[in-house]
Amino acid sequence: MEVKTKHAKEQKQGVLKRIAGPVVTAVNLDAHMYDVVKVGKEELMGEVIKIQGDSVIIQVYEDTAGIRPGEPVSNTGLSLAVELGPGLLTSIYDGIQRPLAVLVDKMGNFIERGVTAPGLSHEKKWTFKPLVKAGDKVEPGAILGEVQETNIVHKVMLPPNVKPGTVKTIKSGDYTIDEIICVLEDGREYPMLQRWPVRVPRPVKEKMNPTIPLITGQRILDGLFPIAKGGTAAIPGPFGSGKTVTQQQLAKWSDAEIVVYIGCGERGNEMTEVLTEFPHLEDPKSGKPLMERTVLIANTSNMPVAAREASVYTGITIAEYFRDMGYDVSLMADSTSRWAEAMREISSRLEEMPGEEGYPAYLAARLSEFYERAGLVKTLNGARGSVSVIGAVSPPGGDFSEPVTQNTLRIVKVFWALDAKLSQRRHFPAINWLNSYSLYLEALHDYYDKEVSPEWNTIRSWAMEILQKEAELQEIVQLVGSDALPESEQVTIEVARMIREIFLQQNAYDAVDTFCDMKKQYAMMKAIKTYAELSYSAQLVGVSPAQINAVKAKNELAQIKFIKDYTPELAKIMKQMDDEFNTLRSAA
């Protein structure tokens, strides 16, 4: 990000008084909360986070080693803001919207400090096509025209916080983001570029209740614990349980139109993986490279913590901007715990009164403000857009009773509980089907009814019941062995195993199984239910559980998920299953 100084001459220069890590103190500085300041001779970017008497306390977005008391501090008079306009898609930014690709050009393979770079290219020309004409009245947020940015059309809008007006002139042709493309009758001029302060939500006309699922292609998510478009979900779990893989699966396969992926205090290699993989993956719907709909924010664990704190806001602001164009956006934040820790680190350097486990008392408020920025909305220009937010949580020791998990669960509507016991046995996704929940089931009921099958909602409940029942039966099995169970319950145990191994387990690394559409999900679950019904009725006429378990078609069913054009194969298996049960029944 590059920040210009607003009224350079009016601002007097301050002086650094104390430096202790990422938090520094300046005196003699005119400042307001959250002003962006330039610190020291190298003009490192910082933000005012506390004002106390004559002292202004600043968090610095870059390493402060080598800075001395007495060096100058100047105030830009602006708040921390992002640049919004064509050029966002396919970019990878650090937490304060510095494009990492540009930084490599400017300073090589390692991130040095003191280098600024604007979030968007100010040289590149985009072909702007107006959608309004002279004489049209335009409201704040109105769509003025569009640019073919990638395969995605970028809507160029009037900023949301301006007065309405009437178009005097609007140009069409190739322009940079700084060139004026629209003039209003009162003389106001607008380029394609907007800036928006990251800590302020972009306004909308109305928030609506979500009714459509975000289809992710992940069976346990879509099938059992769906998230709605515009909804919120948390995915907490101990290290290595599958938070990142799940988030990446969502970034790849969910049917959002735009994806914002924030690597917040996590691994460098994970971002590289996304960067190398996404350009080669195709959106299953449009067939276009996934990278073209993606914006990445990478502020890895070893990059400055203050910028990590900001990364989440940078990401959500970009997400809101695309939402305002009428898109369905999904935002992944991996991991919100590292964000919370950044807040804790800064807070403790401010010597604030610590709350639970050292987190600042405002932790809960910050988390809920963040998730509140999700939603299905009617935008200022009347379009329907949404931001779905999925936050990973990394609880210390995998213990969900800690403050970040608990405060998050109070806000989000979907809980995908990762379980180390499952990941250890390589049951992936390692989402615990007994502890997880979705509060959107009711709201999405009609969608499934109409778009998947009138049977779907019942089949889902049936599967949940079997899994619940299995958990109870397993307790008995642990004491007496499975042979001691009544025969019908032995069948239930087997059916539950099939739901777990065939339906719930899904290999993110298998070329076919990585994505499973609703139609296939339905077909698979329906096949398992058919097996269950045949089994129960066979058992009633005296077929033994051992015979039922030996039905060969059942094993074939396990292979369906690896087959792309599964329909003929599935029909064959179901036919075989029917035949096998007929033979068993007539022999009984």
Add this chain to the structure above:
Amino acid sequence: MKEYRTISKIAGPLVFVEKTEPIAYGELVNIILADGTTKRGQVLDTSDELVVVQIFETTAGIGRDSGVRFTGETIKMPVGRDMLGRILSGGGKPIDGGPDIVPEKRLDINGAAINPYARGMPADFIQTGISTIDGTNTLVRGQKLPIFSGAGLPHNNVALQIARQAKVPGSTENFAVVFAAMGITKEEANYFMQDFERTGALERAVVFLNLADDPAVERIITPRLALTTAEYLAFELGMHVLVILTDMTNYCEALRQIGAAREEVPGRRGYPGYMYTDLANLYERAGMIKGQKGSVTQIPILTMPGDDITHPIADLTGYITEGQIVVNRDLHRKGIYPPINVLPSLSRLMNLGIGKGKTREDHKKVSDQMYAGYAEGNDLRGLVAIVGKDALSERDRLLLEFADLFENRFVRQGYDEDRSIEDTLNLAWDLLATLPVEQLTRIDRELINKYHPKFRTGAKKE
């Protein structure tokens, strides 16, 4: 250079100096004692009135009469090609009687973050010759894969076996080893040194030794020196470097000690709240850079207090590294070497380094199936203890036997046994063949037909 005699307070490893000129944050400081010896430290907090310095050695001998010199620069270390084969102290001074390092460059020991955009994706399979690693938790070049162990377990042997046997099939180049000891005993250090000498590895190694009786706070800089050296060898000289850091637990204790001396609000179990970030600044210094030849692969070793994997040291490490190899006490008691418990172990970069053209097409699915079988068999052990073997179904009985076979044939191997990946995978199939074919639900039919011992010969004819 100006010398101050304005020390106002000494607390733990911290020295407070007053009335200085403006001093830079992070600056290297020399404290000069009455007898002329010098101790080094770093500025942690600086203001007009007070400068707080963290000393990297014991503060013994420092008094209010000691002199303080601020060097005006952050801590740098001399690096050069001739470091290979040398043994240095935990503070970077030669202790092998050899000459000083001829510096080709002086580098900031804190390094800088690799721009994620500049990273190259690790993808080269490293064959360690250990089945539980190669087969089920594959290591790749540029990965950070720690060994989680407990006091008294043979983690050093495992680390040495890896260092000795590690190779990238098809590449003739050996790894250079950077070894950093933090607070380990003389005996343990000798064990490593003797092995390095026995195998000739020392020639291609740089050793940093901070032993148990060396100053604890020096441990803060030892791994930084080691990683700076590794980055130099890798990214400036194009070498493939294997870094062994042991014992990270001692490093974290030193971190806790400094936090306490600064009277910070402690985080979990008294460790500083910023320990995640601090550790990440070490562990993230592994990797590769796009378009460059070298790589830094890290194998940190840590002993989990009370064998507790949720202890902050193991927990935060696991949250940063790309998996972990867990050494287990029960397996060790059973006399199995290497006592690696695969269930809590993980290599997150495994998928990038295996498969067709790298190891073998069946690798991933064989590994998944081995895990599933072992996990289930292992669970059944608890049940058998209650209901007896006879109450088990045929399926369960086979799984139970599979778990035993897994430990005795797949996990167990010799300290000098160097298994090729082919051997490891074939061994896995031999064990999987003891289970009914229908039970191999993690593997698709095609691979079963090709690799399962029952069908293997048939497939070859096609």
